[in-house]
Amino acid sequence: MSSMRVYFSSAVVAASLIFGAGAAFAASAEKGKAAFVSNGCWQCHGFDGQGSAITSNGKVLAPDPMPYETFEAFVRGTNRAMPPYREAILSKVDLEDIYAYLQSIPAGKSFKDIPMLSQHE
Template sequence: MRHVILAFTGLMLAAGPVCAQQDSAPAGNAANGKTLYNQVGCYQCHGQAGQGARMTGPSVSRTQFPFEGFLYQLRHPANQMPPYEAAIVSDQEAADIYAYLRQMPAPRDPNGIPLLKAEH
């Protein structure tokens, strides 16, 4: 968990001026973003539902990160994430992935999952 916090703090310091600007994400196609999320391998570290994992990558589901900061992280990642240069993921494809991440459903309330309810 500590490495995730450090990575996020470093990212916010590096992208601070960018993040302070108003979010002006280009229109993205969430359906194409879902395809790209899987094709370029985002799911391998961030999970199929964008939930992230302590050892592989932070949660990206329903990101509140401004597009400019998201794009900066994609191009100049913190920690072990490989950089996704424009030749690999274009700005429009990044906008599609961003649109997909933003519209992901909220995680279910664990109390609403019968199997997880403790029976006393």
């Protein structure tokens, strides 16, 4: 019985991989994750945009990213510790996908949502 369920859900996953889960949306978090990796953002900001102690100030990008306009202006125009990514290197579509990926990263759970940490008896 439970193996049927496992079989069914992996079929759904396989189908969404084949047909593109985010195809209905303009920007795709799925593609954005790939672009985040292939453009090396993760090397300084961590795979989940969590920032990195190793790159000392590869800032936290997610959860809850800055407004898209600010984000785009920074990525295109920065000339400090982060190299600028001009449109010739990183297309607008890829940048929008990256932003969708950052938006899709869930915030960590509050301790209040973890029942065991709310039991004081």
